[in-house]
Amino acid sequence: MKRSKIIMGMLLLAMLVGMALIPSAMASAEEQQPNLTKDAAQLKIEALEAELGEEGMKEVADYLELQASLPDIVKVMPYRALAFAGTQEESRSVTFKYIDGFNVSEKEKDRYKAGIKDIWDRYPDKITKDDYEFMSEIGPMLVNESLKSYEPVSVKWLSTPHQDYADYACDGSSYRNYAKNAADDPDNGVMDPEPFYRYYNHYEDGLLHIGGAPGRCDEFANSAISAANSGNWATAHQRFGYSSHYLTDPGIPFHSAGVIRQGGQYVWNSYETTYHSIYENYVNNQWTSGYKFKDYVQYNTQSITVTDPEEAVEDNAEHSRQYFDYIWTEMYNDPQNFGSDIYVAYYTAQCVQQCARYAHGLYDYIM
Structure with missing residues (x-):
């Protein structure tokens, strides 16, 4: 009789332990399930994200948030990316270097530098259609300057x-x-x-x-x-x-x-x-x-x-x-x-x- 009680007790204990483990096992399966549905392409994307790291992915999130919040007047502005470039210190320095290479007078160079700096200072919320004329003028000049040492290639997605x-x-x-x-x-x-x-x-x-x-x-x-x-x-x-x-x-x-x-x-x-x-x-x-x-x-x-x-x-x-x-x-x-x-x-x-x-x-x- 005692032996039967002992066996029953052991069985009951095993059942309780098993029941306690079920949620953990289910949780583990649920955690792994997304990986089962990810293809190799998605895993490669995630490897790039891991390489970028937490700080890098925050930069991505901040950039996409900015893009989503841009006023339409900025989105359709000629050479709109040139205005965005002002958010990067490197791009500001590069732009002034390009302007220094313009074949214009020093007075004109100063005008271009002041004009683009004004655009950057007002980007993105205070841009107006009045800025379009200046961007249409300076944009091609800056692009041409940036490409002086680059040999163009054919235009198509190969x-x-x-x-x-x-x-x-x-x-x-x-x-x-x-x-x-x-x-x-x-x-x-x-x-x-x-x-x-x-x-x-x-x-x-x-x-x-x-x-x-x-x-x-x-x-x-x-x-x-x-x-x-x-x-x-x-x-x-x-x-x-x-x-x-x-x-x-x-x-x-x-x-x-x-x-x-x-x-x-x-x-x-x-x-x-x-x-x-x-x-x-x-x-x-x-x-x-x-x-x-x-x-x-x-x-x-x-x-x-x-x-x-x-x-x-x-x-x-x-x-x-x-x-x-x-x-x-x-x-x-x-x-x-x-x-x-x-x-x-x-x-x-x-x-x-x-x-x-x-x-x-x-x-x-x-x-």
């Missing part, structure tokens, strides 16, 4: 990124090469003729919502759906490749912000073309080496649901444009070596990952 976005979005489909091979065709100068449509159709301003990319994305998405409904899978994937190009182009800041407005008109064939080229060359050079931006495409398994291709392009543009001011400023400070800046890499990785997720969503929408 083919490998576009092809990879389309290829990996197809989830291993046997028709994926049709999408991959078509994805860079919109840059051939034939589908979108020079000079106007070559730029307009590949742009979507994330604030003003001007640009032809949403319409082109929707046009080819509808064409792909029609082909898929007819069982013509090769054509469907080809048209998806075209459509994905117009979705992912505005996913980088130089396709979603920075278009130059002159005389009430938007000048599409000159919107920051040189900085635009330098940045896309940076992305291409770091696609499979260095920061390996391709990893955010190849190892992405997540998608952003697309129910309206035009709206998806607009949303992607809104996401990327918030990084424009910082990337532009780093290029302005040092066009040759800006690529060593980890914040540029982090913001670029965010854009590439977002594009990959949208491309997956577009494929699911069509197929």
